[in-house]
Amino acid sequence: MYDIIIVGAGVNGCFIARTLAKYKLNILVIEKESDVGDGTSAANSAIVHSGYDPHTGTLKAELNVLGNKMYPEICKELDVSFKMNGSLTISTNEEEDKKLDELLALGKANGAEVRIVDRDELLKMEPFVTKKALRALYAPTAGIINPFELCVALMENAMDNGVSLHLNEKVLKVEKKDDFIVKTDKGEYSAKVVINCAGLYGDDVSNSLLDEKIKLVPRKGEYYLLDHFNEPYVTHTLFSVPSSKGKGVLVAPTTSGNYLVGPSSNFIDDKDDVSTNNEILTDVVKEAYRIVDNIPMQYVITEFAGLRAYHESNDFVINEKLKGFINVIGMQSPGLASAPATASKVASMVARDIELVEREDYNPIRRPYIRLKYKSNEEKNKMIKENPLFGKIICRCEEVSEGEIIDAIHRNCGATTVKGLKKRLRTGFGKCQGGFCQSLILKILARELNKDMKDITLKGEASYILLKETKGE
Ligand SMILES: Cc1cc2nc3c(=O)[nH]c(=O)nc-3n(C[C@H](O)[C@H](O)[C@H](O)COP(=O)(O)OP(=O)(O)OC[C@H]3O[C@@H](n4cnc5c(N)ncnc54)[C@H](O)[C@@H]3O)c2cc1C
Structure with missing residues (x-):
């Protein structure tokens, strides 16, 4: 019997697990994929928004502003890449300019730090914005984060503090008897409290128990x-003025020095369809050119898509319609920025259902990754002397050594797939997109996990890379 079962290990499930790990509780997280943070949390703009644009009084507004304030300290504790680079929302015509004043008022009402900068100041702050820019709304507390690192770090720290994680296990339904029964494709578990963080599939999990049906x-x-x-290129997160479709298109640096251009915003039917479409991406770039004159598209290394879990309320759905069953779903943007505050809110809801007693041995600090790339030559030499595998570079684009890969495999919530390593260490993230290092990584994963190379997958399930031996046939 568990005190708490959390369904889904996206940023919300991971944050909630880590927040509740402070207490003397028996917690299980169940995730259908082969790794944490593989759903919407893996494909988004990675912005810790300041909270200036959600409508005042919504959960989005409340939790975004609070979450934004919590991130710097949490990222220090967990050694997660985070930079408060500030955002600029740029007007290029009269109508958008009017909208900036509305956003300024909204931001102030929400408690976000915001001010208007005129054209001269804007061009000084960010020389890459379009010369057609009129003014901008500046939000200095907006930041950029690495969402993959974040999910892994949260779960690793939660597990260091006693939380259990079941990967590759899908929750099929939740039933209420004396306690809750969580039925999965591998077994069934009972729990006093169930927290539904199943992202796009949160409606299925909720609808399996509650009479009041919802649709995402x-x-x-x-x-x-x-x-x-x-x-040199853009240093702030640059937004076009938002519309009813969303926050608008952005051009932004990432914590690892890459740049993002996007996103589009289109309703679709298939919850697993993360394909990209040339026409849509062409429109995205057109929109991005409205705020930045020169986008060096020759540097494009890949394209990707993420899926927002839209609920008709257009707000987060965080509720407890049945005592002990908590929904944390419909987490569209700014769900990532809000996640620390969402977790605190959920912890206070849980406190009404079961007694929360703090653990004396709770440790909020995660052992930092080694990151040889950022060490001085002196430090590198010392490490290589102690362990020659730090001198064996496996991913040349991102300069990652075998020693670091082995460390990332053997931690709590360690990597078990090629994509799992990519998320943790950026192996295969560079120009060659794994062309040179993938075969070496496959060998290391097989050796360290004591598996046959054919059983190592790209990202779990049937995503096999090696199908059969070809030599000697
Ligand atoms: C295009 C785009 C841009 C965005 N940009 C931003 C941004 O810049 N800033 C921001 O704050 N927010 C942004 N967001 C929103 C943010 O990404 C989400 O709010 C957040 O990632 C949601 O996290 P989650 O944990 O709720 O869901 P998810 O990350 O989807 O996690 C849900 C997990 O549940 C698992 N699961 C599902 N069903 C089951 C089941 N039956 N059994 C077991 N496991 C299950 C899934 O595999 C998944 O891992 C953006 C979203 C998109 C799509």
Whole structure:
């Protein structure tokens, strides 16, 4: 019997697990994929928004502003890449300019730090914005984060503090007897409290238990990802003025020095369809050119899509319609920015159902990743002397050594797939997109996990990379 079962290990499930790990509780997280953070949390703009645009009084507004304030300290504790680079929402015509004043008022009402900058100041702050820019709304507390690292770090720290994680296990339904019974494709478990963080599939989990049915609709966002390059480029997150479709298109740096251009915003039917479409991406770039004159599209290394879990309220759905069953779904943007505050809110809801007693041995600090790339030559030499595998570079684009890969495999919530390593260490993230290092990584994963190379997958399930031996047939 568990005190708490959390369904889904996206950023919300992981944050809630880590927040509740402070207490003397027996917690299980069940995730259908082969790794944490593989759903919407893996494909988004990665912006810790300041909270200036959700409508005042919504959960989005409340939790975004609070979450934004919590991130810097949490990222320090967990050694997660985060930078408060500030955002600029740029007007280029009279209508948009009027909208900026509305956003300023909204931001202030929400408690976000915002001010208007005129054209001269804007061009000084960010020389890459379009010369057609009129003014901008500046939000200095907006930040950029690495969402993959974040989910892994949260879960690793939760597990360091006693939380259990079941990967590759799908929750089929939740029933209420004396306690809750969570039925999966591998077994069944009982729990006093169930927290539904199943992202796009949160409606299925909720509808399996509650009479009041809900529906989540996928709203796709497509992006271009640009490589890192040496010339100076945008340093702030640059937004076009938002519309009813969403926050608008952005051009933004990422924590790893790449650049994002996107996203689009289109309702679709298929909750698993993360394909990209040339026509849509062409429109995205057209929109991005309205705020930045020069987008170096020659540096595009890949394109990708993420799916927002839209609910008709257009707000987060965080409720407890049946005592002990908590929904945390419909988490569209700014769900990532809000996640720390969402977790605190959920912890206070849980406190009404079961007694929360703090653990004396709770440790909020996660052991940092090694990150050889950022060490001085002196430090590198010392490490290589102690362990020669730090001198064996496996991913040349991102400069990742075998020693670091082995460390990332053997931690709590360690990598078990090629994509799992990519998320943790950026192996295969560079220009060659794994062309050179994938075979080496496959070998290391097989050796360290004591598996046959044919059983190592790209990202779990049937995503096999090696199908059969070809030599000698
Ligand atoms: C295009 C786009 C851009 C965005 N940009 C931003 C941004 O810049 N800033 C921001 O704050 N927010 C942004 N968001 C929103 C943010 O990404 C989401 O709010 C957040 O990632 C949602 O996290 P989650 O944990 O609720 O869901 P998910 O990350 O989807 O996690 C749900 C998990 O549940 C698992 N699951 C589902 N069903 C089951 C089951 N039956 N059994 C077991 N496991 C199950 C899934 O596999 C998944 O891992 C963006 C979203 C999109 C799509």
